Amino acid sequence: MSLLRIQQEVEEYLQKRILELLGGRPEEAGRFTILGSDINEIRHIFYYLRMNRAPVQVQYQLESYSAQVLSVEDTLATLSVPGFEETAFRRIKLRFSMMNTFYQFEVILSRVRGEEVTFQLPFYIQSATRRKYPRHPLQRAYLLFNTVYRPIFGTRGIGQIVEEKHRHLIAELKKDFPDLSLMLRIIADDLVSIAGDYQLQFYKPEQKKSLMETTISGEDKTLFIASTEDINSYIYKPETNLLVAYNREFKTMAAASSEEEAVKYFKELQLAEMRRHVYSYVCAPLHLFGKVIGHIYIETDLIHRKRIFADDAMRVGILADLLSYGMTKTVIARSYFAKPIAEIMNLSMAGVLFRVSSSTIYDYLIDHDLLKLKIPLTNEYLSFRGEITRMFSEGTRYHLALRFVDGADDDYRKLEQFLYADTRMRLRGKSRGPTGPLTELHE
Known part of the structure; x- marks a missing residue:
């Protein structure tokens, strides 16, 4: 419970007890001008909201509603809240503007009759922010x-390296309309320098995903297999947290059946990839608005035995993230910045x-x-x-x-x-x- 709520409950309880000692009833607190309280000002605020039919934003647990004040009594006020659904929770938060001041209250529910919600007026103004400029x-x-572009990986460490090493890509991301064709040419040159060839694939809704595609979609990280000749490259996680292997899938299979069955499955996968003459490979996810929509894939073959190292794999992941940011910004630019x-x-x-x-x-x-x-x-x-x-x-x-x-x-x-x-x-x-x-x- 917040300190503000505790203070409010203590004040309300003490005010009721004071009125009882003076011969009044607890529910008549609003009939009096209580020294040190804001009850009169608060009552007039809600009178203003009712007369001008001003909207009140209501937050009830995780739900938000738009409401209007129906009536104001001595210590109670009633709101019309379309679509309101009552639960066991007995507090609501109110937010509204009046006379260039933004008010926020947390109040106690008194009763709920359909869309009519009645609550107790607070004795004190809990939050009132005077705006410097009026809203029109x-x-x-x-x-x-x-x-507006902000460094994706921060401004220190790896973020600083990315900003300096990929400054031409960053220059495009800072534009309102990034040139995706230029970005793709720059990225293609980098990928070719690592592995000699690359693939860029977008997923279709009805397309069944392979184990590799399911892995990068589920973990949202770059998949890196350093050597298909080593089973440990499949079942053990790489040293850096930026890369993954099939270690999670291996543990899941081992828990569902046995470790021997899981090892057997990945040895069959290893053998199938060696038959295709694959030596090392990297698969980095592509995103659009944070959702994985495809991947960039590079591999080397057993004939040339050119190995891909962890630094190269992280480089592919960085290029995929930069391209993903450029694609997302292009979608926004061609929709909300163009129309x-x-x-x-x-x-x-x-x-x-x-x-x-x-x-x-x-x-x-x-x-x-x-x-x-x-x-x-x-x-x-x-x-x-x-x-x-x-x-x-x-x-x-x-x-x-x-x-x-x-x-x-x-x-x-x-x-x-x-x-x-x-x-x-x-x-x-x-x-x-x-x-x-x-x-x-x-x-």
Whole structure:
């Protein structure tokens, strides 16, 4: 249990006991202005949410819902939460925006009647973040985005070596639209220098995978067989953690039947590969959005007896990872960076909240949170770079909150002018009288 929750429960318990001593009932706590509490302010906050029909984001265990306030009583408030499913858990988290302030509460459930959820108003404001810049909700506005390259293997050790040794590939990955044909030529030259020949294969959904393909798909690492003449190359793990052999499959077979049967199986595999004159081979997985979709395969033959070493195998794995990153970035560039399909929910001088409809893109951006944006305003694109600060989903809609970290001074000035004009237009519309319920989008 968090310290904040413990403090809240202690305060609520003591307030009830104080009122009992003064002759009041515990459920009447909200009727009084309790010195040192925020009950009146909190009650008026929820009055505001009800009158303006402002959306409230509800998190109940692992589920997220969008809700609205139906009623506010002395110590209770009721939400309309479409699709709400009650469990034994008795707490919910609320998030919403009001008057350019972002509030977060964790409250106790009182009762649930279908989609109507009633909870106890807290005595204290638990989290309120005053925003420096107001959020401007936009309608039918879209943006373009693409990932910004960050060193895949870090900036030290092997990461520094990769950045220096493969600088031509890295230069392509830093572009908005990598040249895959150039990358393939560079990678092909490296592979030929190691083994003389190579294969690049993509898997089909109905295709049955071989043991080699199943191994790299399951372990998501580069398979390395140093010598087909040595059975230990098959059944024992290589020294480095970046490479694998058939050691896991060997242990699984030995546990299911016996070690003798497992050794016999891999000796038959060894004999079959020697009959094909294979001496050493490497198989590195190719990914698209983190999912294995194919592999790069190289081998040497028994005639020339050119052995592939562990450093060569790791080099093949690195080339496969760089190509995988380039393919994934190309897919994003040709979709979300070429077509305005990411919808803007709200915009400010500090950042933007937008949503996408693809869970694949959403999951990929969890680990690739530095983005380049193009926002179409006033018949031109404004370019910014930003970091994802918050992500949440509502059904099949996936929201991403991004904070600007870089942009041209001229673009910031144009954005400020646009938001100022938008504010004036909204205020002018209010002065003529309300035309409908005011809706303030959450962050």
